[in-house]
Amino acid sequence: MASIGLYEAFIGFLCFLIFFYFLVKKPFRYLLIKKTLQSYPWNWPVLGMLPGVLLRLQRIYDCSVEVLENSNMTFQFKGPWFVGMDVLATADPANIHHIMSSNFSNYIKGPRFHEIFEAFGDGIINSDAELWRDWRNASQLIFNHQRYQNFSASTTKTKVNDGLVPLFNHFANEEIVVDLEDVFQRFMYDITFIFITGTDPRSLSIEMPEVEFSKALDDVGDAIVHRHITPRFVWKLQKWIGIGTEKKMLKAHATFDRVCEKIIAAKREELGSQGITYNSNGESEDLLTSFIKLDATKYEVLKPSHDKFLRDFTIGFMAAGRDSTATTLTWFFWNLSENPNVLTKILQEINTNLPRTGSDQDMSSYLNKLVYLHGALSESMRLYPPIPFQRKSPIKEDVLPSGHKVKSNINIMIFIYTMGRMKTIWGEDAMEFKPERWISETGGVRHEPSYKFLSFNAGPRTCLGKNLAMNLMKTVIMEILQNYEIKIVSGQKIEAKPGLILHMKHGLKVTMTKKCSSLE
Numbered sequence: 001m002a003s004i005g006l007y008e009a010f011i012g013f014l015c016f017l018i019f020f021y022f023l024v025k026k027p028f029r030y031l032l033i034k035k036t037l038q039s040y041p042w043n044w045p046v047l048g049m050l051p052g053v054l055l056r057l058q059r060i061y062d063c064s065v066e067v068l069e070n071s072n073m074t075f076q077f078k079g080p081w082f083v084g085m086d087v088l089a090t091a092d093p094a095n096i097h098h099i100m101s102s103n104f105s106n107y108i109k110g111p112r113f114h115e116i117f118e119a120f121g122d123g124i125i126n127s128d129a130e131l132w133r134d135w136r137n138a139s140q141l142i143f144n145h146q147r148y149q150n151f152s153a154s155t156t157k158t159k160v161n162d163g164l165v166p167l168f169n170h171f172a173n174e175e176i177v178v179d180l181e182d183v184f185q186r187f188m189y190d191i192t193f194i195f196i197t198g199t200d201p202r203s204l205s206i207e208m209p210e211v212e213f214s215k216a217l218d219d220v221g222d223a224i225v226h227r228h229i230t231p232r233f234v235w236k237l238q239k240w241i242g243i244g245t246e247k248k249m250l251k252a253h254a255t256f257d258r259v260c261e262k263i264i265a266a267k268r269e270e271l272g273s274q275g276i277t278y279n280s281n282g283e284s285e286d287l288l289t290s291f292i293k294l295d296a297t298k299y300e301v302l303k304p305s306h307d308k309f310l311r312d313f314t315i316g317f318m319a320a321g322r323d324s325t326a327t328t329l330t331w332f333f334w335n336l337s338e339n340p341n342v343l344t345k346i347l348q349e350i351n352t353n354l355p356r357t358g359s360d361q362d363m364s365s366y367l368n369k370l371v372y373l374h375g376a377l378s379e380s381m382r383l384y385p386p387i388p389f390q391r392k393s394p395i396k397e398d399v400l401p402s403g404h405k406v407k408s409n410i411n412i413m414i415f416i417y418t419m420g421r422m423k424t425i426w427g428e429d430a431m432e433f434k435p436e437r438w439i440s441e442t443g444g445v446r447h448e449p450s451y452k453f454l455s456f457n458a459g460p461r462t463c464l465g466k467n468l469a470m471n472l473m474k475t476v477i478m479e480i481l482q483n484y485e486i487k488i489v490s491g492q493k494i495e496a497k498p499g500l501i502l503h504m505k506h507g508l509k510v511t512m513t514k515k516c517s518s519l520e
Helices: 002-024 026-038 050-055 057-069 093-102 110-116 129-143 146-174 180-197 212-228 232-241 244-274 287-292 307-338 340-353 360-368 371-383 466-483
Strands: 074-077 087-090 389-394 411-415 484-488 509-514
Touching: 050 057, 057 074, 057 087, 093 411, 110 212, 110 389, 129 146, 129 287, 146 180, 146 360, 146 466, 146 509, 180 212, 180 244, 180 287, 180 307, 212 232, 212 244, 212 307, 232 244, 244 287, 244 307, 287 307, 307 340, 307 371, 307 466, 307 484, 340 371, 340 466, 360 466, 371 466, 466 484
Parallel strands: 087 411
Antiparallel strands: 074 087, 389 411, 484 509
8 A cells, every 4th residue: 555655646746747847848838738728638648638627727617518518428538647537527418317316326426535525524415325325314304394494484584684684775875895695605604504503693794704614614615626636646745744725624624623513512502401302303493403313223324412423414514505505696696687688577577476465375385486586596507506516436337328438436527517508408599598498388397307407416316405495595586686776896707716616706796776665
């Protein structure tokens, strides 16, 4: 094992020296850039296709569309020699259905995934096999319970009325330019924290304070992206020395451990003072309480009594709850600004179906009637999926429907962003923003196969909180559109930031004006 590690280190160092030589020597630098840009992806000796990725990293998503569109939706990326960075990239729905559903048991996250995403511990994001099944079953039990669904709906409504509306009123009255993505991230951080703990951290406030846990999530995301595009030897060395993004990762780990320890201790004390018994069936409200009270005898490997289990749950659910919904809302409002006709139709639909009373039952029925809004949200996620790619690895050798042979443990990247822009999947108008493509001939919601529209995952790993997330976003959008006019500040550059989540690289600067009436 030691000799293998030394060999990997030598190859990684050799790659670095050659790459550095190409960069500092002008003729070689010119050749490198010319070949990489004109013939992308150019497969260089020793370096493979990595230089092309690095040079085009800032537009990696659009680049993936070009490459996969010209490669019949599946492409073999060759990394530097002997460092394990080869990847089979695919946007082929047939391959995705095979990987995510029909041959699900053969395709796992795998040990390399767990190593790269180590900050999330053994939570549902990283888990496979028995551990994943236990996580899934426990989560499903809790999410499907009516008491939690009611808690989710009431929490969203309260946070909108007591948090988002007063803040938007302040922005409108003071005529402040605000980063809408930052606002939505804070809103979703607070919402998710309440879902998990039952308490409101109030990061959504006029002061816009820095949130330690939220910053740690951002730093972890940056480090994980760095690990995807860097030879393992290099980031392992950085981790050992404690420099760069790996230094941020170590600090984020410490923050996670400290904050989660405090949260878990407070929740155990709260439950102890209330005399609540354990081994329940998920009937409690907040998620942490539900997981602490799980009947461990029903699960093979879950350890709800262990703080490590609760720590991994908290981090995983905070990351999933904050980022995906916040970025979806951000891109949605930008898409509305680019398509005013869509905004007009959504407002008409809202006002036509507006309930006369304010009961929760009326609101639930009301949200289900917002078919065009549902289509517009789906269309926004098609073009700007919150999670732009997924990573899988086969346990055994296999042959994909596209004819590509895959060896065991090879890295397979599913490019969700690319799927949404492929003409072979969505037609010649794939790049157009058309909510109508999600509406059936009878006026209902048209359901596309999950392996074609992967924003909520597919197969056994389909997102359990899909309906809750859609209702939450509809509630927020409805409140904003009825009461405010959002104007995008002109001149700003709108582009996606390379990462695990499709954040806007520079945020979304807006101004807002309060409407005189909620009726248009």
